[in-house]
Amino acid sequence: MDLTTTLGLLGFLGACFLAASTGAFFKPGPWYESLAKPSWRPPNWLFPPAWAVLYILMAVAAWLVWREAGFSGAPLALTLWFAQLVLNAAWSWIFFGLKRMDLAFVELSALWLAILATILAFTLHSSTAAWLMAPYLAWVSFAGVLNLAMWRLNRGQVAA
Numbered sequence: 001m002d003l004t005t006t007l008g009l010l011g012f013l014g015a016c017f018l019a020a021s022t023g024a025f026f027k028p029g030p031w032y033e034s035l036a037k038p039s040w041r042p043p044n045w046l047f048p049p050a051w052a053v054l055y056i057l058m059a060v061a062a063w064l065v066w067r068e069a070g071f072s073g074a075p076l077a078l079t080l081w082f083a084q085l086v087l088n089a090a091w092s093w094i095f096f097g098l099k100r101m102d103l104a105f106v107e108l109s110a111l112w113l114a115i116l117a118t119i120l121a122f123t124l125h126s127s128t129a130a131w132l133m134a135p136y137l138a139w140v141s142f143a144g145v146l147n148l149a150m151w152r153l154n155r156g157q158v159a160a
Contacts, residue, residue: 005067012063015082016055019089023051026096036153041146054136058085061132065125077121084114101151108144115140 001009028044042050062081065074087110095104115137122130 008066009059009063012059012066013056015062015085016059019085020051020055022089022092026092028096031099032096035150035157038146038149038153041150050139054139057132058136061122061126061129064129064132065122068129069125074121074125077118077125080114080118080121084111084118087111087114095147101147101154105144105147105151108140108147112137112140112144 058081062078065077065081068074069077071078087107091104091107091111094100094107115133119130119133119137122133
């Protein structure tokens with residue numbers, strides 16, 4: 001792998017790291033711990049390693065498309081990838097920062113559509129890249145169901 005290719009991968013990993021960093025600013029905290037949660041919710045310790053794997057897969061997927069076609073050869077695919085990354089970063093702020101499970105669910109629905117669009121656009125450049133995004137779509141699908149369940153379980157609660 002040459003220097004340009006390595007720097008490209010590091011750039012995509014860096015973009016994912018920036019998106020992930022919103023979780024460090026907007027942490028679950030006491031408000032989240034006080035919420036009613038469905039019995040099937042995964043334990044808190046599972047979320048950081050799951051997201052770490054997903055962010056690596058996302059970065060590698062975008063890097064494969066970039067390596068295959070470049071920014072000029074895959075403008076739609078890479079724009080969609082960056083758009084879904086922004087939506088991904090916004091969720092923590094909406095859910096944990098604003099304490100708005102309703103808006104977080106709407107935002108997560110937009111994120112899900114953006115991930116699906118990204119996968120479809122990636123198929124034009126790299127089937128491997130598209131498949132690397134599939135676990136992310138599955139996890140966000142699960143997260144959407146969890147977000148909706150928590151919203152319903154806590155409808156009467158006022159954000160503190």
